[in-house]
Amino acid sequence: MNIIFFGAPGAGKGTQAEIVSQKLNIPTISTGAIIRAAIKAGTDMGKSAQSYIEKGNLVPDEVVIGIIKDRLGEDDCRKGFILDGFPRTIPQAEALDRMGIKIDVVLELFVPDDEIVTRMSGRRVCPKCGATYHTKFNPSTAGENCDKCGDVLSIRKDDAPEVVKSRLVVYHNETEPLKEYYGNKGLVRTVVGQEKLEDTTKLTLEALGI
Numbered sequence: 001m002n003i004i005f006f007g008a009p010g011a012g013k014g015t016q017a018e019i020v021s022q023k024l025n026i027p028t029i030s031t032g033a034i035i036r037a038a039i040k041a042g043t044d045m046g047k048s049a050q051s052y053i054e055k056g057n058l059v060p061d062e063v064v065i066g067i068i069k070d071r072l073g074e075d076d077c078r079k080g081f082i083l084d085g086f087p088r089t090i091p092q093a094e095a096l097d098r099m100g101i102k103i104d105v106v107l108e109l110f111v112p113d114d115e116i117v118t119r120m121s122g123r124r125v126c127p128k129c130g131a132t133y134h135t136k137f138n139p140s141t142a143g144e145n146c147d148k149c150g151d152v153l154s155i156r157k158d159d160a161p162e163v164v165k166s167r168l169v170v171y172h173n174e175t176e177p178l179k180e181y182y183g184n185k186g187l188v189r190t191v192v193g194q195e196k197l198e199d200t201t202k203l204t205l206e207a208l209g210i
Contacts, residue, residue, distance in 0.1 A: 001080045007109035009167045010120040012193050016204045017084040026080040029071050033130045056166035065095045088175045106182040111193040113168050120164045124153035
């Protein structure tokens, strides 16, 4: 199954994508994680992307599309994959179509804007392995440390409230039109994000029929 997880930043796409990934044994391809790894490594692409991300803007299409094309060509994607954070614009979706990539389901996770601002202020990320947590909704059992690798969790610059609001404006202008784009293809299934993680997971698995 080839799945796109779609929704505003902070809606919980990454968490649900990881759960579905483990259940179906297919890789989750998160453009955010790939780009953050490049920033940490100090690559040319990472440096160029960093200024966009810190301002809450989207990384240019040509950079993201190149990353995705290479990743989907790897062996572990042959039996299916989950795209988390791509496509973010109509041109990116059209580029995906031109690659001949067949998408089976576009799963929208919907959460109101005001709740997203609250959610993201509590988000914590492991700088070493990229695992994500939330102080209220998905806390690490190790407290301020990552359950997976033990590194100290941090708050991303783009999770600051003023940046979150900027990202939501960008999302509504640039990304939200994808709902109509994929809706016209009959691929969209919407899940309303719940306060409890397990409730959202139940709805997500039901929407995917797994």
